[in-house]
Amino acid sequence: MSPDDYLAAAERYCEARGSKLTALRRQVLALVLSQPGVVKAYQVLADLQRERGAAAPPTVYRALDFLVEQGLLHRVDALNGFIVCPHFECAHEGLILVCERCGLVEEADATNSLDMLHQAAAERGFAPRRQNLVLTGTCKECHA
Amino acid sequence: MSPDDYLAAAERYCEARGSKLTALRRQVLALVLSQPGVVKAYQVLADLQRERGAAAPPTVYRALDFLVEQGLLHRVDALNGFIVCPHFECAHEGLILVCERCGLVEEADATNSLDMLHQAAAERGFAPRRQNLVLTGTCKECHA
DNA sequence: GGGCGTAATGTTATACAATAACAATCAGGT
DNA sequence: ACCTGATTGTTATTGTATAACATTACGCCC
Ligand SMILES: [Zn+2]
Ligand SMILES: [Zn+2]
Ligand SMILES: [Zn+2]
Ligand SMILES: [Zn+2]
Numbered sequence: 001m002s003p004d005d006y007l008a009a010a011e012r013y014c015e016a017r018g019s020k021l022t023a024l025r026r027q028v029l030a031l032v033l034s035q036p037g038v039v040k041a042y043q044v045l046a047d048l049q050r051e052r053g054a055a056a057p058p059t060v061y062r063a064l065d066f067l068v069e070q071g072l073l074h075r076v077d078a079l080n081g082f083i084v085c086p087h088f089e090c091a092h093e094g095l096i097l098v099c100e101r102c103g104l105v106e107e108a109d110a111t112n113s114l115d116m117l118h119q120a121a122a123e124r125g126f127a128p129r130r131q132n133l134v135l136t137g138t139c140k141e142c143h144a
Numbered sequence: 145m146s147p148d149d150y151l152a153a154a155e156r157y158c159e160a161r162g163s164k165l166t167a168l169r170r171q172v173l174a175l176v177l178s179q180p181g182v183v184k185a186y187q188v189l190a191d192l193q194r195e196r197g198a199a200a201p202p203t204v205y206r207a208l209d210f211l212v213e214q215g216l217l218h219r220v221d222a223l224n225g226f227i228v229c230p231h232f233e234c235a236h237e238g239l240i241l242v243c244e245r246c247g248l249v250e251e252a253d254a255t256n257s258l259d260m261l262h263q264a265a266a267e268r269g270f271a272p273r274r275q276n277l278v279l280t281g282t283c284k285e286c287h288a
Numbered sequence: 289g290g291g292c293g294t295a296a297t298g299t300t301a302t303a304c305a306a307t308a309a310c311a312a313t314c315a316g317g318t
Numbered sequence: 319a320c321c322t323g324a325t326t327g328t329t330a331t332t333g334t335a336t337a338a339c340a341t342t343a344c345g346c347c348c
Contacts, residue, residue, distance in 0.1 A: 024326070042304065056328065061306065077221040077246050078276050080305065080334095095261060097270045110264040116257035117239060117279065124252055125284030126241045134276045135261065140156030166296070186333070200299065205335065224305095224334065 003033040006084070010072055013088060019070055027051070028063035029072060038081035038098075038105045074107065080135045083107060093131065099139035106139075147177040150228070154216055157232060163214055171195070172207035173216060182225035182249045220249065222278045227251065240278045245286035 001009070007030060014021040021029075031047045032039045041060055048055040064082060067073040071088045075081075076096055083096070083105055095110040114131070121128050145153070151174060158165040165173075175191045176183045185204055192199040208226060208228040211217040215232045219225075220240055227240070227249055258275070265272050 007251040011288075020324085022325070026174075040304085041306080054327085057306070058308090058328085059326070063327080067242060077278070095264060097265055097268065097272075099270075100273070106268070108264055108268055108270075110261060113260035113264045116260050117254060117277070120239060120252055120254040120257045121241055121279050121281070124241065124250070125287070126252075126279070127287065128241075128279040128280060129244070130280050132276075132278045132280070133261070134221070135265050135270070135272040136274050136276070137265070137272040143269070143271060164295085168297075184333090185335080200337070202299085202337090203297070206297080212317090 003030065007120060010088070013072075013087070014029045014070060017070070024059070025063045027067055028060060029067055032064075032067075032073065032082060037103060038079050038083050040079075048058065050076070063132055071114075072105055075132075076134065077132050078136070079105070081105075094133065096134045097139070098134060098136045099142055100136055101138050101142035104139045145230070147174065150177055157216075158214060161214070161221070163210075168203070169207045169210055172204060172213055176208075176211075176217065176226060177228060181247065182220055182223050182227050184225050189283035218251065219276070220278065221276050222280070223249070225249075237275065238277065241283070242278060242280045243286055244280055245282050248283050248285070250283075 007026065009022055010029060011026075026115055028044060028048065029140045031044050031051075034047075035043070041057070041064060044064070045055060045057060064073065064075075068075050068082070072085060073082045074085050074094050074096070076083060076098075078098065085094070086107065087109070092109050093111045093114045095108045095113070097104075097106050097108055099105070110133075114133075117131075118128055118132075151170065155165055155170075156240060157233055172188060172192065175188050175195075178191075185201070185208060188208070189201060189204045192204055208217065208219075211277060212219050212226070216229060217226045218229050218238055218240065220227060220242070222242065228268070229238070230251065231253070235258070236253050237255045237258045239252045241248075241250050241252055244250070254277075258277075260275075261275075
C-alpha cells in the first residue's frame with residue numbers, strides 16, 4: 001500500500017471511529033510513513049521543523065500518542081521508536097521482530113501464539129490489557 | 145531467598161562461568177536487591193552516591209549492563225528499569241508482568257508458551273536470539 | 289621485581305527521550 | 319456573539335543513556 005493510500009485509509013478509519021485526524025496529525029503520520037522501519041520521535045521532530053519552520057517536542061509527542069492510541073502506529077519500547085501498523089483495521093495482537101544485523105523491524109501477526117502467553121499470565125491471576133513483545137535476532141536476509 | 149544468599153549464589157555463579165563479580169558490581173547488585181520490584185538506573189546511582197560519595201552515570205550503567213549480560217538482572221524496556229532474576233541459574237525465557245494499578249512487576253517463566261512465538265517468527269525466516277516480552281494489566285490483588 | 293597488555297573504573301561532557309505547566313487558538317453548539 | 323472543550327503553541331525542565339578519554343588495577347611473561 002502506497003503512503004497516499006495509507007493516509008486515505010487512515011482518514012476513513014478515524015472518521016469512522018469518531019476521532020479527528022487533524023492536519024498536524026496527518027502530517028506527522030505522513031512523515032513516519034516516509035521512512036522505512038522504525039522511526040524516532042526526534043527524527044520526526046526534525047522533519048517537522050524542516051516543513052513547518054518551528055516545532056517543539058510536545059507537538060510531535062502528542063501527535064504520536066494520538067496515532068498510537070488509534071492503532072495506526074505501534075510503539076516499540078525496546079527501541080524508543082514507532083512503526084506503522086500495516087493492518088490497523090482489524091483487531092490484532094502485535095509481535096515485533098527486530099533484526100540486529102540490518103536494523104529491519106517488522107510486525108508479525110501472532111494472535112494465536114499470544115493466547116498461550118495470556119494463558120500463562122492468567123495462571124498467575126494476571127489479567128493482561130496490552131502488551132509489548134519484541135524478539136531480537138536475525139532476519140531472513142541476514143542469516144549468515 | 146535472602147539478599148545475602150542471593151549475592152553468595154551470584155558469586156558462585158559468576159565464578160563458575162568465568163566472569164568477575166567485582167566489588168562495584170556486587171555493590172550495585174546489592175542496591176538493586178535492596179529494593180522491591182523494578183529499579184531505575186538513576187535510583188541506583190543516587191544510592192551509590194550515598195554509599196560512595198561520588199559516582200557518575202557510566203559507572204552504574206556499566207555495572208547494570210554487566211549484570212544483565214550475566215542474566216542476574218533483566219532489563220524491562222517498557223519501564224526503563226531493571227528487575228532481579230529469581231532463577232538465573234537455569235536457562236529460561238522471561239515473560240514480565242506489570243500491574244498498572246499497584247506497580248507490581250513479576251517474572252513468569254513461560255518457556256513453553258514462547259516456543260509458539262519463536263515458531264511464528266521462524267515462519268517468516270526470522271531467528272530470534274533474545275526477547276523482551278511485557279504484558280501490562282492488573283495483577284491478582286488488583287482485580288476490581 | 290619490572291614491564292606489558294587488557295579489563296575495569298573514574299571523569300567530563302553531551303546526546304537523546306519525555307513531560308510539566310501554562311498560554312493561545314480553533315471548532316462546534318446554543 | 320458566547321461558551322465550552324479540544325487542539326496546538328511555547329518555555330522550561332526532568333529523566334535516560336552514551337561518547338570520549340584518563341586513570342587505575344590485575345594477570346602474565348620475562
Ligand atoms: Zn499492528
Ligand atoms: Zn536483517
Ligand atoms: Zn529471569
Ligand atoms: Zn496490582
